Amino acid sequence: MGLTAADLAAMLEHLRTRQGDTTEVEVKLGAGGCPTLGPTLSAFGNMPGGGTILIGLDEGADFAPVGVEDPAAMESAVASQARTAVTPPVQVTFEEALIDGAVIVVVRVLPLPGASRPSRYQGNAYLRQADGDYVMSDQEVQQLLAMRDRPRHDAVAVDGTTPKSLDSDLTREFLMAARAASRRLSTLSDEEVLQRKGVLAVDGVRLTLAGLYALGEYPQQFMPSLSITAAVQLDPRSGARTRDLVHLDGPVPILLEDAMSWVTRNTSSSVRYEAAGHARDVSEIPAIAVRELVANALVHRDLSQHSMGKRVEIRLTNDLLVIGSPGGLWGINSAQLGTPAGKSAVNEHLYDICRLARTSDGARVIEGEGGGIREAERALSAANHQPAKFVDKGVSFTVLVPRHSLLSAEDLEWLAVHDPHHRLSNLQRRIAASMRHGTTWTNAMVREEFAPIDSTVARAELQGLMTVGIAQADGERNHTAYSLAAHLLPASDPPGPTIVVRSPRTSVAPEQQELPLLEEIDRGEGPEAGPSFDGQGSSGAVVWQALAKGPMRIAELVASTGLTEHQVRYALRGLDQSGWVTVNGGWGVRGTTYQRRISRVGSAGSEPLETERE
Numbered sequence: 001m002g003l004t005a006a007d008l009a010a011m012l013e014h015l016r017t018r019q020g021d022t023t024e025v026e027v028k029l030g031a032g033g034c035p036t037l038g039p040t041l042s043a044f045g046n047m048p049g050g051g052t053i054l055i056g057l058d059e060g061a062d063f064a065p066v067g068v069e070d071p072a073a074m075e076s077a078v079a080s081q082a083r084t085a086v087t088p089p090v091q092v093t094f095e096e097a098l099i100d101g102a103v104i105v106v107v108r109v110l111p112l113p114g115a116s117r118p119s120r121y122q123g124n125a126y127l128r129q130a131d132g133d134y135v136m137s138d139q140e141v142q143q144l145l146a147m148r149d150r151p152r153h154d155a156v157a158v159d160g161t162t163p164k165s166l167d168s169d170l171t172r173e174f175l176m177a178a179r180a181a182s183r184r185l186s187t188l189s190d191e192e193v194l195q196r197k198g199v200l201a202v203d204g205v206r207l208t209l210a211g212l213y214a215l216g217e218y219p220q221q222f223m224p225s226l227s228i229t230a231a232v233q234l235d236p237r238s239g240a241r242t243r244d245l246v247h248l249d250g251p252v253p254i255l256l257e258d259a260m261s262w263v264t265r266n267t268s269s270s271v272r273y274e275a276a277g278h279a280r281d282v283s284e285i286p287a288i289a290v291r292e293l294v295a296n297a298l299v300h301r302d303l304s305q306h307s308m309g310k311r312v313e314i315r316l317t318n319d320l321l322v323i324g325s326p327g328g329l330w331g332i333n334s335a336q337l338g339t340p341a342g343k344s345a346v347n348e349h350l351y352d353i354c355r356l357a358r359t360s361d362g363a364r365v366i367e368g369e370g371g372g373i374r375e376a377e378r379a380l381s382a383a384n385h386q387p388a389k390f391v392d393k394g395v396s397f398t399v400l401v402p403r404h405s406l407l408s409a410e411d412l413e414w415l416a417v418h419d420p421h422h423r424l425s426n427l428q429r430r431i432a433a434s435m436r437h438g439t440t441w442t443n444a445m446v447r448e449e450f451a452p453i454d455s456t457v458a459r460a461e462l463q464g465l466m467t468v469g470i471a472q473a474d475g476e477r478n479h480t481a482y483s484l485a486a487h488l489l490p491a492s493d494p495p496g497p498t499i500v501v502r503s504p505r506t507s508v509a510p511e512q513q514e515l516p517l518l519e520e521i522d523r524g525e526g527p528e529a530g531p532s533f534d535g536q537g538s539s540g541a542v543v544w545q546a547l548a549k550g551p552m553r554i555a556e557l558v559a560s561t562g563l564t565e566h567q568v569r570y571a572l573r574g575l576d577q578s579g580w581v582t583v584n585g586g587w588g589v590r591g592t593t594y595q596r597r598i599s600r601v602g603s604a605g606s607e608p609l610e611t612e613r614e
Contacts, residue, residue, distance in 0.1 A: 003052075003095050003106055006445075011052070015063050016569065023051075023128050023391055030055040030068050030105070034077035038085040038121035039133040044109035045090035045119035046127055046136075046144070048333055048392045053078075053107040062570065067102030074105050086119045088112065117144050117394070127393055140395045142306040143327065147394070151330060153303040154210035154347040157201035158222050163191070165207055166199070167217040167251055170357060174199075174215060177356040197356075198349035209303055210350035213252060214357050214365075220249045223308065228255055228298075230262050230314040252298050252350075253359045259294045259314060260287065266316050267403070285321055285401060286379035292372040293323050293388065293399050295365055299354050300346045300397070302327020310396075321401040328394040337373045337390055382426055384412075407433050410559035418470055418488070427461055432470050435484040438564055442481055490562030539563055543571040544580065544596070551584060551593040 011025055021027055026044075028035045037053065044051030055078075056068040068074050075094045082092045090109055097104040112118075118125035118141055125136040125144075136144075146153075171194075178193050179186045185193050194200040199211030212219045212226075219226045228248040234240050244266055248258045267284040283290075297312045302325075310326040329337075331344035345351035355368030366372060380387060386402040407415070411433040415424070424432065427450055431441055446458035462482045465471035472485045539561075546552065546560045557568045572594055575581040584593045 003097075003108070005097075008097055008106070011054070012057075012063055013565070015059075018130075020059070021130070021132060023047075023130050023393075024049065026051065026053045026132075027057050027059050027063065028053060028055045029058055029066065030074060031066070034074055034081070037078060037081050039124075039126045041082055041090050041092075041109060042086045042119045042121040042124075043126035043128045043133040045086065045112045046117050046125060046394060048111055048328055048394050049335075050109045050111040051128065053109065054104060055107065056102060056104040062573065065099035065102035065104055068105050071096055071103050071105050075107075078105075078107055082109070086121050088116050088119055090119055114144075115148050117148075127395065136395070139306050139309075143302060143304065143395045146304045146306055147302075147328065147330060151302075151304065151346055152348075153305070154208065154213070154350045155198060155201075156209050157203065157206040158209055158212050159206065160222060161207040161212055161216075162205060163194070163200065163207070165212065165217060165222075166215050170215045170251060170253060171199075173358045174353070174356050177358065181356065197353060199353060208349060210347060210353055213303070214350060214353040216251050218249070219251055225308050225311050228259055228312045228314060230259065232266050232316045235318075252354060253357055253365055255298055255312075256291070256295055256365060257359050260291055263290050263294075263314070263316070263321065267321075284403060285385070286383045289376040289379040289385075289388070289401065290321070292376040292379075293401065295354075296372055297323050297325040297397075297399070299350055299366055300327075300329075301325040302395075303347055303350070316403075319403055321403060322398060323401070324396060324398040326396060328392045328397050334390045334392045343369075381430075384426065384429070408555040408559070410555060411436065414559070419468060423468055424464070424470075425461065428465055431461065432465055435465075435471060435482070436488075437558060438484075438562075440481050440483040443478075539567045539571040540574060543568060544575065547581065547594065547596045551595040553593050557594070 014022060015025060015027065024047075026040050028037075035055070040051075040053060044053075055074060056066060057063045058066045078094075079092060083089045090112060092110065093108045095106040095108070097106055118136065120126075125141055126133045127136050127140065128134075174197075175190055175193055178197055179188075185196060188196065191200065191204065194211070195202070195204055198208055199215060200206070201208050207216065209223070212222060216222075229246070230248065231242040231245040234243055244262070246262060248255055248262070250258070263285070264283070264287070294312075294314070301307070301312055302310075304327070307326040312326075313322075313324045315322040315324075327346065329344070330346045351366070351368070354365040357365045359365065377387060380401070384407045386404055388402075389400040391398040391400065407429065414436060415429055415432060419429070419432075427446075431446070435441065441462060443455055443458045443462065446461060447453055447455065450458075462471065462473075465482065466473060466485075469485055470488065471482045474481050474483070542561045542563060543557060546557055549560070552560065554565060554568055554572075557563070557572075558565050561568065563571070572581060572583075576583055576594075580597055582595050582597055584595065
């Protein structure tokens with residue numbers, strides 16, 4: 001399936017929010033001919049999911065579309081580099097996108113098969129980070145090579161260990177669970193059960209790496225990297241880089257419990273009253289989601305000798321809970337996570353042991369049905385959280401859990417007015433809030449966004465929104481589109497230009513998908529006694545008018561103005577650069593507010609304000 005206008009719109013929105021490239025997307029200006037792409041082609045070829053290169057955007061001008069003069073020549077030059085600049089060659093496909101009439105070349109770099117990695121450019125193998133391409137270390141290259149075959153590292157015997165190296169309480173619980181789960185093991189001795197379940201090595205003397213890691217009294221005595229490092233990352237301007245930096249140790253069940261405690265004490269909770277009047281504590285991030293994601297990081301981490309020295313890492317930023325582990329997925333890709341096909345244990349013996357190992361509350365470390373990711377996703381969705389993002393680099397795997405609610409406080413207030421009796425499902429609430437911000441939905445979009453659901457369920461959810469008067473439908477049968485009901489639309493909805501994705505080198509484009517994306521820039525006059533908004537168009541005036549109420553956050557401005565988030569951000573940046581607004585915080589920083597300046601910085605006779613940033 002090719003790139004859609006919605007895909008590209010989301011891609012650009014994310015680039016603008018981050019103000020730079022991402023792990024999956026590289027942007028090139030393309031002025032003066034084809035840029036050198038060797039490191040990027042190598043890096044994306046080595047990524048399990050490949051990557052995308054956008055040529056014809058100006059990163060220095062908020063990713064404005066400047067276009068490519070000769071798309072066919074650009075595509076030919078990129079294809080030549082893909083064939084000859086990297087070894088082994090990588091496969092690329094092309095599409096063209098029109099944004100305000102500017103032709104953008106979209107290059108999709110397909111991942112190399114695992115047996116063919118790594119791809120090298122001028123002798124170096126590259127991998128992606130959020131800020132670009134970097135040369136892989138020898139250790140990382142060996143990790144990739146080791147993943148060509150089915151990993152068996154957890155079955156290796158650990159020298160110096162004996163059955164006395166096991167934690168007695170954990171082992172007793174494990175033996176009881178193993179015998180209860182298997183009639184064949186019920187009559188065997190402890191040593192025989194431990195050996196059959198892969199805790200003891202075949203020599204019956206030493207522990208396996210899996211047995212040591214899952215049930216050992218202190219695994220770090222033999223393998224120090226079988227631990228967790230956790231820290232709260234602070235704004236560098238505060239003078240300190242981290243807070244509550246800890247190094248957690250012990251076997252997997254203890255690591256899991258201690259990690260949960262650390263996340264709990266470093267995130268907030270609130271009291272929520274249920275319909276019956278009972279109060280309950282609600283975590284900022286659902287505990288079940290945190291537990292499943294941390295357990296997955298511990299159990300599926302790379303245990304090869306090449307990853308020793310690397311730990312599972314947990315970081316809390318203003319916006320994210322980040323859980324990283326050494327090694328990537330094996331046998332599946334990120335898109336399959338949370339689906340019936342997304343079940344593949346990197347460490348089979350460790351996985352089997354942890355199905356029976358218990359934490360202090362009697363819960364299994366993992367359920368062993370491959371449903372942990374699904375449970376985490378369900379918990380986040382039920383709590384109106386943004387979904388987690390999974391980044392597989394082959395040599396590492398990272399989960400990014402937003403600390404923001406999927407629905408803003410303003411969205412929740414709006415829903416309370418229009419759905420006072422809570423008749424809408426969680427899925428309908430998310431669709432309704434999205435419609436409020438201008439999104440038009442189709443049956444196919446609902447199926448894709450909330451998979452796995454079928455067409456009948458998707459139709460019922462959309463029609464339910466019509467029943468309560470929130471949505472209206474246009475079109476018939478397979479061409480029906482659902483949008484916010486006319487009586488709920490804001491007074492004005494600023495028009496935007498269109499984005500069209502098309503196949504390259506065709507005289508007649510295939511079915512074109514249009515989506516308001518970028519703001520039409522008109523020269524307009526601001527409110528009376530206000531700024532002229534040079535280059536900011538009508539959205540600048542709308543945002544300026546909204547700020548008359550006082551300091552506001554991005555989400556509040558979106559709700560107040562009816563503009564898209566990108567239109568608000570674009571207007572604010574222009575107003576900031578022109579000296580008309582004060583930014584209280586930082587761009588992209590959670591909680592940042594924006595307010596009018598009393599006098600415009602740089603205007604004749606004005607004095608610097610106390611709120612002016614350096």
